[in-house]
Each structure stands twice: as C-alpha cells, then as structure tokens.
Amino acid sequence: MESTNFLWDLFGRNVWTVLAVISLPLLFVLVYALIAILAELKISAWIQERLGPMRTGPWGILQPVAEVIKLLQKEDITPDQSSKLLYNLAPFIIFTGAYAAFAVIPFSSAFVPAGIDVGLFYVFAIGSISAMGIVMGGWASNNKYSLMGAMRSISQLISYEIPAAMAILSVVVLTSSMNMQEISSMQSGGFWNWFIFGGPGGWSKLWVIPFTIGLTIIYFIASLAETNRVPFDIPEGESELVAGFHTEYSGMKFAMFFFAEYANMFVVSAILTTIFLGGWNSPFGDFLQGPWWGVFWFILKSFFIVLLQIWIRWTLPRFRVDQLMHVGWKVLLPLSFVCFVAISLFAMLN
Amino acid sequence: MDLITLAFYFFAALTLVFGGVVVFSKNIMHAAFSLLFTFFGVAGLYVLLQADFLAITQIMIYIGGILVLIIFGVMLTTRITGVDVKSGASGRIQITVAGIVSAALAVLLIYVSLTTVWPQSPVAEAGSTVTAIGNTMLTKYILAFEAASMLLLIAIVGAAFIARKK
Structure with a gap:
C-alpha cells in the first residue's frame, strides 16, 4: 500500500511523528x-x-x-445549581468530537492523519459525540433555555442526519469505498470527474448529473443543520432562547464552544469537498496538480464552502421549529431517497 | 509495555470505571452520560482487536443512536431539573438477592475464564474488515440481514402509527 502520509515517509513511525501528525x-x-x-x-x-x-x-x-x-x-462563571463536573466537561467533549473528525480528512494526496478504510463512516459516527456535548452542556447548566436549546439540537440532529447519510451513502455506492483518500483520487482529471457531476465516466453519466447535484445541495443543507448554522440555528436562537445551550457559559469555556462550531463548519465543508468537489484535485486536470498544490486546492474549496455558510447566515432568517421538521422529514428525506435510488440504478447499469 | 498494551489498559479502565458509575450513580442523567465513556471505551477495545468497522458501528449505533434516545427520553419524561430522577437501591431484600445473584455469576464467570484453555492464534495484520463484512452480510447472512431490516421497518411504521394524531 502506498503511503498516505509524508511524515511517516520522512521520519518513520515513532512517538514524535505520531504527535506531529495529531497536532498538525x-x-x-x-x-x-x-x-x-x-x-x-x-x-x-x-x-x-x-x-x-x-x-x-x-x-x-x-x-x-x-x-x-x-x-x-473574561470571568469564568459556573452557575450555583449546575452539575459542576458535567458543566465543565461539556465544552471539551464538543471540541473533542469536532476535532476527532480531522483524523480522516485528506488534506492532500500526501497527508491524511489516518487513512482508514471506513473514513466516511467514522466522520459520520464521531459527529454524534459533539451532539452529546451539546446535550451535556445544556442539561448541566440547569437553565430552561439551555435545556430547550439542547433538546432542539438533538431533534434537529436526528432529523438531518438521515438526508446527510443518504448523500454520503450515494457516493459510497458510486465509489464502492469509504476511504476518503480513495474517493479523492477517483475524482482526478478535471472538474468534470467530480462527483457533483456524476464522477468519472462517459457520456452515459449525463442523466445522473441532476441527482448528484441535488444530493450535493441536500448534503449542504443538512450540514448547515448539523453545525447549527442559520437558517438552522434554532438550538441557539437569540430571540427565543437567549443563547441556547451555551447561555450560561462565559470566558474560556464559551470560547471552546465557539471554536468547536468553527471546527465543525470546516469538517462538514471538508467532507463536502472530498465527496463531491474532488477533494485535493485541481479542477483543470494536470494543471497545478500535486501533493503541495493539493493542500492549496483542498483548503480553497473548503473555504469556499465555509464562505457560503457565512453568506447564508447573514442572508436568510431562521426557520421555526415546525418548519425545520417539515423541511427535514417531508422535503429533504424523500428527495434524498429519490436521488439515492437513481444513483444506485446508475451504479448498477454501469 | 508498548503503546498498544497501554492503550488497552486505558480503554479497559475507561470502560470499567464509567460502567461502575452507570450502575452506582443515583442520578439517571449522570448514569446516561457515563454510558458515553463506557461505549467509547468498548469501541476503543474493538479497534485494538482490529475490528475497525465494528468499533465505528459501536459509536454510531450506541452513542449516536441509543444513548441520544435514552437521554432524550429521560429529559422528556421527567421533571426538567432532574431532581426527581433517581435510580438505585430501594429495599434491603432487593439488594440482598441482587448481590447474591451477581456474586454467584461473577464466581462462575471467573472460574470459567480461568479454567478454559483459550486458543491463541498468532496476531496477524487483518487490514480492513469492511469488504469481508459486506460480502458475508449480502451472501451468507442475507436472511438475517433482511429480517432485521423488516423488523426495523415494522418498528418505524408502528412508531409513526402511535405518534399519529387521531
């Protein structure tokens, strides 16, 4: 197996390189x-x-x-009647969940911290740890706004996990791989080979393109919900819940929440980039292709998605809770099923 | 002691300590949150046994699914502050009976584990298990696989029926 990590090649595999890979x-x-x-x-x-x-x-x-x-x-405030241990633990759990996902993100053809074969599945599973952190913080604060924010966050997460999973699953059907590095390398050779345009293949892939574009959009919407960004920020909606699950947090612990939210934004952007936008591949075939340019393209594409998230946040108003559930279960879910079945058919015929 | 052994003891301790908290904690929410670490520790042990797919499934199903549902249920069904939520010892008779049964079971299990000759094959680099699991699931165990999916479908339909407005 070819190496997917330039640090192993350069310095061998010892405690120091492992630490370096973890901290990069x-x-x-x-x-x-x-x-x-x-x-x-x-x-x-x-x-x-x-x-x-x-x-x-x-x-x-x-x-x-x-x-x-x-x-x-800022002063670090712990509410008097809170559950102290859980209250102090929650920010770290959330950040752990967000950071753990970075383990499988392929930054370049020569660098992925852990090139495991179940990468996509792992990213998806590890996201639930962040959700647990939100619930933990919301419950431990002993504040009705925090608790309601936490409950909204869970219900939102359960609802929007399914369309996101269908989008990811469709790519797995197309690639028959869950290794994010392999998925990236399959999309080499220009933007026409990216999975947003049906992946590599002849002209027969034309009819599947609307479905893959649709899934990209579905995944993007679901990822907005998973990171609690507007228009899905009802877990922390200021006008209703003060600040939602982190109402009681201040100072460094609030900074951890903040930090974790931005880390999560990058994680979902990186997944979207990897599975639909070609990962570290250059959009123009061999033009500026290579391990170092890979980092450039990967970060450029991911930042573009982050930019989109910010843009949407300052453009759209917030959904109501019932609208949120409606969109999740009655619009996105059936659409993602249709796209999934179409893509499976395509994969079978090919 | 190499890193793998160290990691094993870490995950084993994590699982046992927080498993203890789950059993002995009076507060149901504390017990539920301790389950998070227990499940995570078990997932770590699976990774050390080279069962990568199983480990991630463990996180996905138990932390992402079951634990979230447990916590959701606890939060929805009790007073919001969690003051009323108590578990644990109720009467002396229950404690005595439970203690005797657990002690007997523990003695039996320890006896079995000490007397059994465990076959130890040399450790081989197993690589990824996903492909093999996928193949066996859709060939050899297809009936069980489909039966499980039918069960889940029935459960979904049933839940939707119960939750439906009259």
Missing part, C-alpha cells in the same frame, strides 16, 4: 478559526453595508486576535 490539524484549526472569525465579521459587515472592524490592525485584520484575548480574560 490542530495548528491548522487554530489559524483557520481566526481567519473564519475575521471572515464572519467582515462578510456580515459587507452584506449589511458596513465596514466591519477597522481599527485593530490594517482593515481590522487583527480583530479575531483581540476577540480571543478578550474571551480569555
């Missing part, structure tokens, strides 16, 4: 979170015809650093 994505997440916070501030400002932060550094690009320092300095 963490370094990335730290930098990415700062960029994403700045993007969120700036894009929201531009959408609302404001300037956004302008005073911290040139064009305010140091604003996220200031925000982080502010959060670190």
Whole structure:
C-alpha cells in the first residue's frame, strides 16, 4: 500500500511523528478559526453595508486576535445549581468530537492523519459525540433555555442526519469505498470527474448529473443543520432562547464552544469537498496538480464552502421549529431517497 | 509495555470505571452520560482487536443512536431539573438477592475464564474488515440481514402509527 502520509515517509513511525501528525490539524484549526472569525465579521459587515472592524490592525485584520484575548480574560462563571463536573466537561467533549473528525480528512494526496478504510463512516459516527456535548452542556447548566436549546439540537440532529447519510451513502455506492483518500483520487482529471457531476465516466453519466447535484445541495443543507448554522440555528436562537445551550457559559469555556462550531463548519465543508468537489484535485486536470498544490486546492474549496455558510447566515432568517421538521422529514428525506435510488440504478447499469 | 498494551489498559479502565458509575450513580442523567465513556471505551477495545468497522458501528449505533434516545427520553419524561430522577437501591431484600445473584455469576464467570484453555492464534495484520463484512452480510447472512431490516421497518411504521394524531 502506498503511503498516505509524508511524515511517516520522512521520519518513520515513532512517538514524535505520531504527535506531529495529531497536532498538525490542530495548528491548522487554530489559524483557520481566526481567519473564519475575521471572515464572519467582515462578510456580515459587507452584506449589511458596513465596514466591519477597522481599527485593530490594517482593515481590522487583527480583530479575531483581540476577540480571543478578550474571551480569555473574561470571568469564568459556573452557575450555583449546575452539575459542576458535567458543566465543565461539556465544552471539551464538543471540541473533542469536532476535532476527532480531522483524523480522516485528506488534506492532500500526501497527508491524511489516518487513512482508514471506513473514513466516511467514522466522520459520520464521531459527529454524534459533539451532539452529546451539546446535550451535556445544556442539561448541566440547569437553565430552561439551555435545556430547550439542547433538546432542539438533538431533534434537529436526528432529523438531518438521515438526508446527510443518504448523500454520503450515494457516493459510497458510486465509489464502492469509504476511504476518503480513495474517493479523492477517483475524482482526478478535471472538474468534470467530480462527483457533483456524476464522477468519472462517459457520456452515459449525463442523466445522473441532476441527482448528484441535488444530493450535493441536500448534503449542504443538512450540514448547515448539523453545525447549527442559520437558517438552522434554532438550538441557539437569540430571540427565543437567549443563547441556547451555551447561555450560561462565559470566558474560556464559551470560547471552546465557539471554536468547536468553527471546527465543525470546516469538517462538514471538508467532507463536502472530498465527496463531491474532488477533494485535493485541481479542477483543470494536470494543471497545478500535486501533493503541495493539493493542500492549496483542498483548503480553497473548503473555504469556499465555509464562505457560503457565512453568506447564508447573514442572508436568510431562521426557520421555526415546525418548519425545520417539515423541511427535514417531508422535503429533504424523500428527495434524498429519490436521488439515492437513481444513483444506485446508475451504479448498477454501469 | 508498548503503546498498544497501554492503550488497552486505558480503554479497559475507561470502560470499567464509567460502567461502575452507570450502575452506582443515583442520578439517571449522570448514569446516561457515563454510558458515553463506557461505549467509547468498548469501541476503543474493538479497534485494538482490529475490528475497525465494528468499533465505528459501536459509536454510531450506541452513542449516536441509543444513548441520544435514552437521554432524550429521560429529559422528556421527567421533571426538567432532574431532581426527581433517581435510580438505585430501594429495599434491603432487593439488594440482598441482587448481590447474591451477581456474586454467584461473577464466581462462575471467573472460574470459567480461568479454567478454559483459550486458543491463541498468532496476531496477524487483518487490514480492513469492511469488504469481508459486506460480502458475508449480502451472501451468507442475507436472511438475517433482511429480517432485521423488516423488523426495523415494522418498528418505524408502528412508531409513526402511535405518534399519529387521531
């Protein structure tokens, strides 16, 4: 088996390289979170015809650093009647769940922290740990808003997990692999071979393209729900629940929630990129293709999806709970089943 | 002691300690959240046994499915603060009977595990198990597979029927 990790090739497999492989994505997440916070501030400002932060550094690009320092300095409050242990544990559980998914994300053809064969399944399963963290935080706060936020979060997660699973499953049907690295390498040779356009194949794949595009959109919508982003942010809807499951949190622990949300946004974007948008492949065949350019393309595509999420957040209003359930169960679910059956048929005929 | 052994003891301890919390905790929510770590520890043990698919299925089904449903159920069916939710010892007779039965079972299990000659095959790098599991499930065990799916379908239809407005 060819190596999927340049660090193993360079330095062999020992404790230090393992630590390096584990911490590389963490370094990335730290930098990415700062960029994403700045993007969120700036894009929201531009959408609302404001300037956004302008005073911290040139064009305010140091604003996220200031925000982080502010959060670190804040007083750490633990509610009196809360369940102390669970209350303090919850932010870490949430971040663990978000970060654990980075283990199988293929950043480049030469770097994936753990190239396991059940990668997609793993990403999907590990997401439930974050959900447990949300419930834990919401319940332990001993606050009715937190608890309601947690319950909404679970019901939303259960509902939207299924369309997302169908989208992922369709790609598994097309590739007969759950290894994210293999799925990426199958889509090489230009954007026409990406799974959003039906994957590699002759002209016979034309009729399946609407279904794969549909599934991409379904997965994107479901991923918005899984990361609790607008229009699916009812677990933390400010106008109804103060701040939802993290109402009681402050300072560093709130920063962990914040951080985990941004990490989760990147995870779903990375999955979408890997399974539908060609992963680390260049969109133009051999143009700028290679392990190092792979990192560039992968991060570029993922950031584009993150940008879309931010854009949508500042454009759309929030769903009501019943509308949310309606969309999840009566619109997305049947549509994803139709797409799944069509794609399975395509895979059988090919 | 190499890393694998260390990892084994870590996951075993995780499973046992939090399993103990599940059994002895008076607060049902604490017990439910401890199940999270127990399930996770068991998944880790599966990974050490080179059963990658089983490990992830464990996380998916038990943490993502059953545990979420348990917690959802507990939160929906009791007072919101969780004060009323208690489990554990109720009477002396129950404790005595349960203690005797558990002790007898424990003695039996320890005796069996000590006297059995465990066949140990040399450790082989198993690789991925997904393909093999998929193939056997859709050939040799197709009947059980389909029966399980029928069962789930019936359960879904039943649940929808019960939840339906009159």
